[in-house]
Amino acid sequence: MLVGAACLLGVGTLLLGQDAQRASRPPHVVPPRIPLGPSAPTFNNQVVRLLQGNCQKCHHEGGIAPFPLMTYADAVEHKSDIVSQTKLRKMPPWHIDSSCADYQDDPTLSAADIQTLANWAAAGAPEGDLRDLPPALTFENGWSLGPPDRVLTMSEPFKPDFVAGDVYRCFVMPTGLTEDRFVRAVEIAPGSRQIVHHVILFLDETGEADRLDQQDPGPGYSCFGGPGFDVSATAPSLGGWAPGNRPRFLPDGIGIFLPKGAKVVMQVHYSAHNGIGQLDQSSLAIYFTRAPVNKKLYIAPVINKTFRIPPGVSDYSVSASIPFLPFEAHLLGVTPHMHLLGRTMSVTSRLPGGNSMCLGNVSDWDFNWQYSYTYRNPPAAGVGTAFDVEAHYDNSSTNHRNPNNPPKAVSWGENTTDEMCIAFLSFTVDAENLLSARAETRPAAVEAVEAFLEHQWSLMWVDRPSPSAAGRRR
Numbered sequence: 001m002l003v004g005a006a007c008l009l010g011v012g013t014l015l016l017g018q019d020a021q022r023a024s025r026p027p028h029v030v031p032p033r034i035p036l037g038p039s040a041p042t043f044n045n046q047v048v049r050l051l052q053g054n055c056q057k058c059h060h061e062g063g064i065a066p067f068p069l070m071t072y073a074d075a076v077e078h079k080s081d082i083v084s085q086t087k088l089r090k091m092p093p094w095h096i097d098s099s100c101a102d103y104q105d106d107p108t109l110s111a112a113d114i115q116t117l118a119n120w121a122a123a124g125a126p127e128g129d130l131r132d133l134p135p136a137l138t139f140e141n142g143w144s145l146g147p148p149d150r151v152l153t154m155s156e157p158f159k160p161d162f163v164a165g166d167v168y169r170c171f172v173m174p175t176g177l178t179e180d181r182f183v184r185a186v187e188i189a190p191g192s193r194q195i196v197h198h199v200i201l202f203l204d205e206t207g208e209a210d211r212l213d214q215q216d217p218g219p220g221y222s223c224f225g226g227p228g229f230d231v232s233a234t235a236p237s238l239g240g241w242a243p244g245n246r247p248r249f250l251p252d253g254i255g256i257f258l259p260k261g262a263k264v265v266m267q268v269h270y271s272a273h274n275g276i277g278q279l280d281q282s283s284l285a286i287y288f289t290r291a292p293v294n295k296k297l298y299i300a301p302v303i304n305k306t307f308r309i310p311p312g313v314s315d316y317s318v319s320a321s322i323p324f325l326p327f328e329a330h331l332l333g334v335t336p337h338m339h340l341l342g343r344t345m346s347v348t349s350r351l352p353g354g355n356s357m358c359l360g361n362v363s364d365w366d367f368n369w370q371y372s373y374t375y376r377n378p379p380a381a382g383v384g385t386a387f388d389v390e391a392h393y394d395n396s397s398t399n400h401r402n403p404n405n406p407p408k409a410v411s412w413g414e415n416t417t418d419e420m421c422i423a424f425l426s427f428t429v430d431a432e433n434l435l436s437a438r439a440e441t442r443p444a445a446v447e448a449v450e451a452f453l454e455h456q457w458s459l460m461w462v463d464r465p466s467p468s469a470a471g472r473r474r
Contacts, residue, residue, distance in 0.1 A: 041120040042128025043072045050117065051075065052137055054092045054107040057246060062142025064193070064244070070136065072127050079121045086114045093244065093369040096336075100358040102376040105248065145187050145247055148285030150175070152264060157279040158219040160195065162272035166415050170202075170223035172209045173264040175286075182255025182289040185248065188241035190268075191281040197271040197416065199282065201238035201264055202227040209265045225414055226461060227265045233453040236299060238264060239284075244369040252291040254332075254428060271416055294435045295428040297332070298449065300456045302347070302389045304421045309341060311407035314396040318421045320389040322456065327448045328430040329381045333374040334360040335424040339416060340367050340401045341393040347423045352384040359387075360423065367401065372426070381427070389423045422460075 041047060051059070051069050059069035068074050075082065085091035092107035109117075120126070139146075152173040160167035190196035204210075208229040212221045221228070231237075235257055239247075250256070268282060304320035336345045347360040360373060395407050403417040404410070410419045431445035 040123035040126055041116050042126045042132065043075055043120070044128035044130060045132040046116050047075060047120050048072075049134060050109070050113055052134070054109060054113075056137050056139075057144050058092075060137075060139045060142070060144075062139065062189075063144065076125050079125050083118050083121045086117055093366070095362055095364065095366050095369055095371065096373050097358075097361040097363060100361040101373075101379075104374045104376050105246075142189065143187055143285050145185055145249065145285070145287060148187070149288045150286040151283055152266075152286070153283040154191070154219065154266070154281045156219050157191070157281040158268075159277070159279050160270040160272075162270070162276055166197070166272070167270040168222065168224045168414070169220045169268050169270065170209065170212070170227055171220040171266045171268065171282075172204070172213050173266060173284075175258065175262060175264060177258065177260045177262070179260050181258045181260075182293040183238065183258050183286055184250045184255055184289045185287040186239035187247040187285040187287075188239075189283045189285070190241070191283070192278040195270045195272065195276075195278045196280060196282060197269040198240065198242040199269075199284075200240040200267045201284065202231055202267060203235065203238055203258070203262045204229060204265050205259060205262045209263060223267055227267055231457075231461075233457040234296075234298065234450055236453075236457055241284075242370055245371050248374065249287065250289075250297060251332075252289075253294040254297055255289045255293040256297050258286075269414075292435055295432050296434070298329075298427055298429065298453065300425050300427070300453060301460050302387050302423045302425060303456070303459050304389070305412040305459065307411060307419075307421065309393050309395045309410045309419060311404075311409055312396055314394050314398065315343075316393045316395060318391050318393065320391075320421055320423070322387040325381055325383060325385040325387075326452055327445060328383055329427040330378040330430065331359065331375060331381055332378050332426040332428065333372050335370070335372040335426075336360055336362050336365075337370060337420055337422045337424070338365055338367070338391055338393070339419045340403050341395050341399065341410060341419055342367065343392045343394050345389065345391040345423065347425075348388050349379070349381060350386040350388065352382050359425075372424075378428075387423075387425065389421065391421045393419065 055069050057063070059065040059067065059074075061068050061070070067078060069078065069082075082091075086109055092109065094106060094108050096103065098106055098108060152175065154171045154173070158169060158171070160169065186201060188199050188201075190199065204227070206229065209227065212223075212228050216222060238256060238258065264284070266282065266284065268280065270280070300322065302320050302322050304318055307318045309316045309318075334347055336347065338345060342365040344365060345360070345362045346358070349357045349359055351357065357379060359379070395402065395410060397405065397407055410417075412418060412420060429445060429449050432449075
């Protein structure tokens, strides 16, 4: 649920599949049953429970993974991949240090779990007793969060022209709402995973997006760097998507405001990296809040756009900070973001009393798997709290992800081959109480929040200034 330029969410390839491959995949062939050893794990008892708890959110029909792992036949077909990828700890993907903070939905398998999968495959992948099989998980029409309250889809397919490079296109989607609502989650289904790099959802109440759409022939309109109209800093986005970043529900009492009559403007970044000639017709599912909303969700970027990474440097450091928080808040989560040259990123808070707190520590950045990490116990951030980001980049020829050969200087930019240095912090404001009949303390708190967010988001949307000494060689 974030904003910005490539930024709010990441891009995945390891599990990302090709729709055509799914369609042409041959039917599963289940091997004959193999006699069980006295202690051999079985699919129906141990293995399926590990897959349900750690894998099936991605590995289901219509999910972001290239194949499902829902049935015994699925697991047997891919048992070698299961064993090898879990042993290397490439699967399930989780690219933040779990010792930094206590995050929700951490899918990391224990050493015992990984050994169970290996023992199952070594025993011949036995199916086991059907009476041990738990109820199957269901994913309604491919939506991992279940049946949506509303689904919006691009009015017609779009075929991007990559002659001039990456394509940014905005598509206007009426919500049809006749009353204000709060949203607890959105889930986006790209029409073509081969070319959709990321998606950001903006809101327009002015009709400006319709005007831009009418002036631009073809579906949607061109929109590089933003939606083409002014965006509220206190509600910069309805959400976003990039492969690898799974949607989740906000806690009860917290919501994203969606005003009646507003239109969703879906900005899609198309990249020719994985395919040319594809058509896209993406959709998004909206889930409205069930409980009364007491607080709004806010997003603030900790950002540096004034860097230039020299060619050939294997460890280049870029820092960013928010020096002073002017109100009391609780942090819900953090979303680190870099591009292909990124290697590590640490996000910390410096509390007014002098203590520091680790908010996120990515020791091996993977552009293919970018997450929004949600805290299990939201940490407090008092007045005067500072936030610091330190990111490291590898612009050498030994970086196999380097898009330039030979390496060249790289600065901030929207394209995949450019770079970024951002950590998005999601938070609630302690003084905000939307359900309270007493409002005398609310205006001052709202004013401080609005001024703070206006400043932080102005750093995102202004044109890139000339490079400074913010980056330094290591």
